Amino acid sequence: MTQILADSLIYAAEIGIIAMGVALCFAILRFANFAHVQFAVVGAYLTYSANRFLGLPLVPATLLSAVATGLLAVGIDRAVFARLRRITPEGKMIVSWGVALILRAAIACCFGGASRVFPVEPAALNALGAYFTSQDVAVVAATLAAILALHLLLHRTRAGTALRALASNAELAETRGIPAERMIALMWLISAGFAAIGGTLFALETRLQPNMDLIILLPTFSAVTIGGLDRVFGAAIGALVLSLAQNLLIGVDLGGLLGLGSWSVPTRFRDFIAVGAMVLILLLRRRTPGALAAR
Amino acid sequence: MLQAADISVAYGGFQALAGVSLRAEAGSILGLVGPNGSGKSTLLNVIAGVQFPDRGSVTLDGRTVPAGRPELAAQCGIGRAFQIPRLTRRLTVFQNVLIGAPDQPGERVSELLLRPGRVRRREREIAEAAHAVLRRVDLAHKAQDYAGNLSGGQQKLLSLAMLLMGHPRVLLLDEPAAGVNPVLIAREIALLRELRAERRIIVLVEHNMDMIADLCDRVIVLDAGEIIAEGSPAAIRADARVMRSYLGEPA
Amino acid sequence: MTDFAIYCVTMIAIWSVLGISLHLQFGLTGLVNFGQVLPFAIGAYGAGFAAVHGAPGWSGWVIGGVMAPLLGLVVILPASRLTQDYWALVTLGAGELFRLAMLNIPGIAGGVEGVSVARINASGTAMLAALALLVATVLFARRIGHSPLGRMLRVLREDEVLAATLGRDPVRFQRVVTAISWAMAGLAGTLYAHVIGYISPSAFTVAETFLIWIAVVLGGPASILGVVLGTTIIQLTALSTRFVAQWSQLPFEFVANLRLGLFGLVLVLVFLLRPEGLVPERRERVDAASR
Numbered sequence: 001m002t003q004i005l006a007d008s009l010i011y012a013a014e015i016g017i018i019a020m021g022v023a024l025c026f027a028i029l030r031f032a033n034f035a036h037v038q039f040a041v042v043g044a045y046l047t048y049s050a051n052r053f054l055g056l057p058l059v060p061a062t063l064l065s066a067v068a069t070g071l072l073a074v075g076i077d078r079a080v081f082a083r084l085r086r087i088t089p090e091g092k093m094i095v096s097w098g099v100a101l102i103l104r105a106a107i108a109c110c111f112g113g114a115s116r117v118f119p120v121e122p123a124a125l126n127a128l129g130a131y132f133t134s135q136d137v138a139v140v141a142a143t144l145a146a147i148l149a150l151h152l153l154l155h156r157t158r159a160g161t162a163l164r165a166l167a168s169n170a171e172l173a174e175t176r177g178i179p180a181e182r183m184i185a186l187m188w189l190i191s192a193g194f195a196a197i198g199g200t201l202f203a204l205e206t207r208l209q210p211n212m213d214l215i216i217l218l219p220t221f222s223a224v225t226i227g228g229l230d231r232v233f234g235a236a237i238g239a240l241v242l243s244l245a246q247n248l249l250i251g252v253d254l255g256g257l258l259g260l261g262s263w264s265v266p267t268r269f270r271d272f273i274a275v276g277a278m279v280l281i282l283l284l285r286r287r288t289p290g291a292l293a294a295r
Numbered sequence: 296m297l298q299a300a301d302i303s304v305a306y307g308g309f310q311a312l313a314g315v316s317l318r319a320e321a322g323s324i325l326g327l328v329g330p331n332g333s334g335k336s337t338l339l340n341v342i343a344g345v346q347f348p349d350r351g352s353v354t355l356d357g358r359t360v361p362a363g364r365p366e367l368a369a370q371c372g373i374g375r376a377f378q379i380p381r382l383t384r385r386l387t388v389f390q391n392v393l394i395g396a397p398d399q400p401g402e403r404v405s406e407l408l409l410r411p412g413r414v415r416r417r418e419r420e421i422a423e424a425a426h427a428v429l430r431r432v433d434l435a436h437k438a439q440d441y442a443g444n445l446s447g448g449q450q451k452l453l454s455l456a457m458l459l460m461g462h463p464r465v466l467l468l469d470e471p472a473a474g475v476n477p478v479l480i481a482r483e484i485a486l487l488r489e490l491r492a493e494r495r496i497i498v499l500v501e502h503n504m505d506m507i508a509d510l511c512d513r514v515i516v517l518d519a520g521e522i523i524a525e526g527s528p529a530a531i532r533a534d535a536r537v538m539r540s541y542l543g544e545p546a
Numbered sequence: 547m548t549d550f551a552i553y554c555v556t557m558i559a560i561w562s563v564l565g566i567s568l569h570l571q572f573g574l575t576g577l578v579n580f581g582q583v584l585p586f587a588i589g590a591y592g593a594g595f596a597a598v599h600g601a602p603g604w605s606g607w608v609i610g611g612v613m614a615p616l617l618g619l620v621v622i623l624p625a626s627r628l629t630q631d632y633w634a635l636v637t638l639g640a641g642e643l644f645r646l647a648m649l650n651i652p653g654i655a656g657g658v659e660g661v662s663v664a665r666i667n668a669s670g671t672a673m674l675a676a677l678a679l680l681v682a683t684v685l686f687a688r689r690i691g692h693s694p695l696g697r698m699l700r701v702l703r704e705d706e707v708l709a710a711t712l713g714r715d716p717v718r719f720q721r722v723v724t725a726i727s728w729a730m731a732g733l734a735g736t737l738y739a740h741v742i743g744y745i746s747p748s749a750f751t752v753a754e755t756f757l758i759w760i761a762v763v764l765g766g767p768a769s770i771l772g773v774v775l776g777t778t779i780i781q782l783t784a785l786s787t788r789f790v791a792q793w794s795q796l797p798f799e800f801v802a803n804l805r806l807g808l809f810g811l812v813l814v815l816v817f818l819l820r821p822e823g824l825v826p827e828r829r830e831r832v833d834a835a836s837r
Contacts (some may be wrong), residue, residue, distance in 0.1 A: 011719070089630070094756075097759075098817070099810065102810035105806045113799055276647065279639035365711050368711075386697070399698075400720075511672055
């Protein structure tokens, strides 16, 4: 059982930090950004390159990659999303898919299709009946540090307060003099930076390959949805909930529990659980009162 | 007779309407006035089924109008024109008026495929009615323009025309004179008088006090979701409470 | 070479039917469906299911033409309760759930390995069948587009509340459009299965949904001609990847990725520069009845 908890925590850390970026983007710009997982992949590849070709150790390489990916996101916003602020959220989603395709093609063309592995040799550890590695500990620690840092930023700095104001009521915030465009740029820096870190963590734990984006996409969006779509820290919790749900359903002998002979959900249903949870949560949304009149 | 009983609506912590009731007889024009945010549009929305009330009910000629279902309220004969006119900007003025007509067999796939003749006949009927209505509101010369290209005042007239196509028993009009030039306002007033003579019920939300005084048989004054005065236009004008709550009313 | 040309026409026809199904839902009615691959997959898997379980050949068509729209009616149910973007995510999820179910439950239709289906061997016949389906779809879509129904759908596209205050139930119209549109896509799917002769889950991913979207957005969602034109351009680009790779001496994978990037670029550029698409909605200045 502790193994299930440990595994869930580790997986949740990888996905959660990416999901938080999606939630932040949703909170500020009000649309689900399909290109977000591409930022994660870009970040992972940039970290790898900084580590391998520039000789930087992992931590500075990751931070450098986070900054670079953040700047890339700001650039993409300037070029594309900034000019489309007024279109419908669905329209923005479609455009973000286009951006995602461009990024995906760029990554695949630059780095090729072969998968790579980070040159790390983590120490194997054992505690409370669960097996994990020193890298796993680092991954969880990194995510917790990132969550803490974000919380401090959002609640203890002026920029953070401005972001939160923008998230809760964009029109009001602008009349109060909050520079929306600059805050949006900050949002992209944080959001894509987190994606880059998350992508790196994910690649460290599994492997680095161009189709990482497809592997990350469903769990990430599911986590964001479970967490309430525009709730940044909710996304982290959503990731944990999803991860636990997946591992419990797959790891626990459900058949044994029901007295029907040993059976558990096959591992390959992970994604199914993720998407199922996402659809279920969306369907259970209550319509906000007065929505019809407000349209 | 149109009757709204004890309507209450709250958004979050904000009480938009608190136990508001109104009555309007056939062949009368009821004015609804009050400062901005007093709940006038919300009340119209509730009657038209666009807004679901927390409490209260609406009846027309004794029959209950289903709450929160605008299409059912419309089918009961209630027509609503909005403060910011709701039109289909990408269709022409003529097409907008056409859609105002209810009972179009051409909107059913089975009719389109199996009874095209009937669809064509009805289309011709509706087209004639549309031409007539456009002449009545004097927008016939704009028939082929895109609705989105009309001026604000013309859009309000178009709204009215669309409404009339449905032969509504009740017309709920939300500031039909706002932003409209005086010539068109005069036309609207004449039209509303005709409609009253046709025994329809008109509820008129307006800030234009001259129009209210000119047209309305009775006036209800709302403030902060409650009725603070009711009576003839002259009585309302002299009411001290109304003076206090209402901005910009010349004594 | 003629074989390839015939294949191109067949594929363009099938994907054009899909594009028109999206034209009805989105171009006319304003419904944003990110799961249009779902009815397509249902149709294709209908053929697969029939093949695996020994059902007669025509049952695949019934599944495509009947079950697909039925499922569409289920998926459209929450649409009136949710805002458009949330419903779009629901449709995305629905499509993925179907694909994942087909992928992970081998008993239905082959699982990850897919299943072979009775193939229309004569490529000319396949092309004619596809063109026949396309012509039927175009005629039907035109009939709707030029009718009072099409007019009311356009009202719904712009303002649901307006339609409701005019006495129309928006949900009824959305149901009708969804049923018709999904039936078209379902039939296209069944035909697709019989043309290719083989189906597997990897052909029905989110990427395929967006392939339809790119074609529709590029060509002009509100115009049937636009949608067919957009599909033609996108499909020809996709189908010619092989030749471009040969001619340029670049590896196939590389060119395929470039093509993907190109599609993304097209999508972004259309939104930035020409949102109505190549063929904008035609002004219907004179209604037939008003003459």
